[in-house]
Amino acid sequence: MNDKQALDRRDFLGSITKAGILSAVGLAPVAKAAASFVEAPLAGEHKFLCPPYLQNPAPTGMTIMWLSNKQCYSWVEFGETPALGTTANNSKEGLVDAYDRIHRIRLEKLKPNTTYYYQIKSKEITEFQPYKLTYGETISSDTFSFKTPEANPKEVSWLVMNDIHDRPKSIPHLMGLNKDPYDFVFFNGDVFDYQEDEQQIIDHLLIPAGDSFASGKPFIFTRGNHETRGKFRRELGNYFDGNYAFAQTWGPVHFTVLDTGEDKEDTHPVYAGIVNFDQYRIEQAERLKEIVKTPAFKKAKFRVVMMHIPHYYSGDWHGPMECRKHFGPIFEANKIDLFLAGHTHRFGIHQPVPGQHSYPIVIGGGPKDGNRTLIKVHATQKDLKLVMLKDDGSEIGKVELKSKR
Incomplete structure (x- = not known):
């Protein structure tokens, strides 16, 4: 592996099929x-x-x-x-x-x-x-x-937070629940209510993340629907070094991260005619069709998808239904192993349902006290174990998978 395999925001989706490492210990x-x-x-x-x-x-x-x-x-x-x-x-x-x-x-x-x-x-x-x-x-x-990561790691551990919604104290609180080694933190959308200015990004993400962990361990960020709103939304990407949507392999896990965009129709009056998320999702679906053909995806011990809006268990709004239409059949046909999302503010672990999804769908909660969650995942060559914690430290549920490949 080399640095050319690392993520590069300036080449949107350009390195999406490259094998590489997502993060460092x-x-x-x-x-x-x-x-x-x-x-x-x-x-x-x-x-x-x-x-x-x-x-x-x-x-x-x-x-x-x-x-x-x-x-x-x-x-x-x-x-x-x-x-x-x-x-x-x-x-x-x-x-x-x-x-x-x-x-x-x-x-x-x-x-x-x-x-x-x-x-x-x-x-x-x-x-x-x-x-x-x-x-x-x-x-x-x-x-x-x-x-730095190993050149050929045998395992990977990561933490997932979602739907913080401009409550910066939630970041150190949720990080404090974890007592196990981990390699990176993934923010799965809606860290903010909307994008107002730079100070909001500093106060509500960069300072609490930096004080908690991010000066010593990396974080990965993808947008939720709320990060597509507000006058500063187009500048948000300048504060990260990576794409909102990408695919990478770290040891036993192939990660596919998608940017689900808004949950309303592009024609909704609140967008004033200056969004194009329907086409953006179609473009990602076309790229996803290429990802699943790669050796990195096919040979991975575990195939994990992470995106903000779940395509099931989030109602029949336009965004979720578009994700189901464009992404769902590809997930199913290519046998992903695990799906992580947020968006609904209702935490839950949904086991496979015949005729809908053949993989567990894990949805993190938030943003209010008592409903916030920390998702912990650890994968080896043989096993993947997920635990979801509520913000009081109690265990909500778990997923345990054996590699099928």
Whole structure:
């Protein structure tokens, strides 16, 4: 495996059939970042707006992202010990990224299954003229660490949250329920009610995720129907390094993630004629037909699909019925093993039903206290075990599968 097999948002669905690794086993930060990410910057203060967060991992690569309140040139210092020793920035076509506030640095040529320590650094650019660039203050984080995945992992564990709906305290609360090792966190849509501005993304996702886990372990994000709403919806993808829809293999599991879009008709007055989700779902279905033909899908010990809107158990609204029409027959014909969704705010584990779906459908709950859930999944070469926890830590139900391949 190599970094070309990692996810790339700029090539939408382009790497969807490549075999690769979704995520990395991370370590807790060596130390919390010294600065407070909750308090707004003071007048003239140069500050990070969120902790660093990990994205798009591979056995030999990892993307580190963060935000600053001023336009900067940024870089990462990293190494196999806390002494660091190596510097990385991001460049394209001869130009190093600079005069940015959203920082995305890809670490390349890493060793598989290896712990790396890192610091983020941002140097303010106070003047950027054609022939004169003036730097200001440089700010640095404390040291964090992560671990790259194995080149050929034999197992994978991940956590799933969905339907947070702008309740940022739910993220650390649900993460606190888990006591087992895990490799990545998957946000299965509707983290937000709608997309209002950047501050909402910082306050309601990047800070609580960074404080809870994301500086040491990656997260993967796909949209729910609520992330398609609001004036800032088109900018949301800039804050992640990966696609909303993709397919990848990690060890025994082939993951297919789909972006289910809105749940109303494209012609609904609230969309004012500027959405095209029906066509988008058709395009994904066509790509899905190609995915299921790949050796990675066919040979996987377990075939797992994750998307926000379930195609059963979510009523007869337009979105669910479109998903059933376009995706359901492909799932059934190609014998997926497990399906994970959210959207309904009614948690449940639905066992196979002849004539409808031959695989378990697991729907996470949310967003209110008493109805929030954390889904935990662990897969080996022979077994896949899923447990759903309610937000009081009690077990709601489980799924246990044996590999059929």
